[in-house]
Amino acid sequence: MDTRQINEQHKSVCRLVAEKRIRQSLDILENMISMAMSGQFRDEYENLNLTYRNIVKYTIEGVRDPERERKVLEKVRGMALDRGLSPDFVEKVYRIFFSYFTELQQVNGEQR
Numbered sequence: 812m813d814t815r816q817i818n819e820q821h822k823s824v825c826r827l828v829a830e831k832r833i834r835q836s837l838d839i840l841e842n843m844i845s846m847a848m849s850g851q852f853r854d855e856y857e858n859l860n861l862t863y864r865n866i867v868k869y870t871i872e873g874v875r876d877p878e879r880e881r882k883v884l885e886k887v888r889g890m891a892l893d894r895g896l897s898p899d900f901v902e903k904v905y906r907i908f909f910s911y912f913t914e915l916q917q918v919n920g921e922q923r
Contacts, residue, residue: 812843812846812847823836824836824839824840827839828907831907831910833907837863840856840859841860862883862908866908866909866912867912867915884905887902887905888902
């Protein structure tokens with residue numbers, strides 16, 4: 812994968828996150844990491860994917876835990892700083908995750 816393709820994929824991921832299409836953005840990231848064959852990125856992806864699955868699980872179960880969300884935000888902000896990323900941007904992405912899952916919970920609740 813060359814630089815142009817990486818930049819295109821990055822834009823796609825950002826667009827999908829902004830559109831609250833988190834699963835699709837994670838799929839693109841997984842594909843990019845597989846192509847890069849990087850263990851470090853794989854571990855980070857697995858942590859992000861596990862967080863995503865747990866948020867979905869708790870949301871579907873109807874569990875809302877602001878304290879847990881605060882701890883998750885603290886952790887990911889620290890991870891962002893360690894990797895030279897913007898903690899504010901990472902927090903914004905996670906807040907989008909939380910909002911999306913809250914909406915999903917409301918839709919699922921209405922369908923029951």
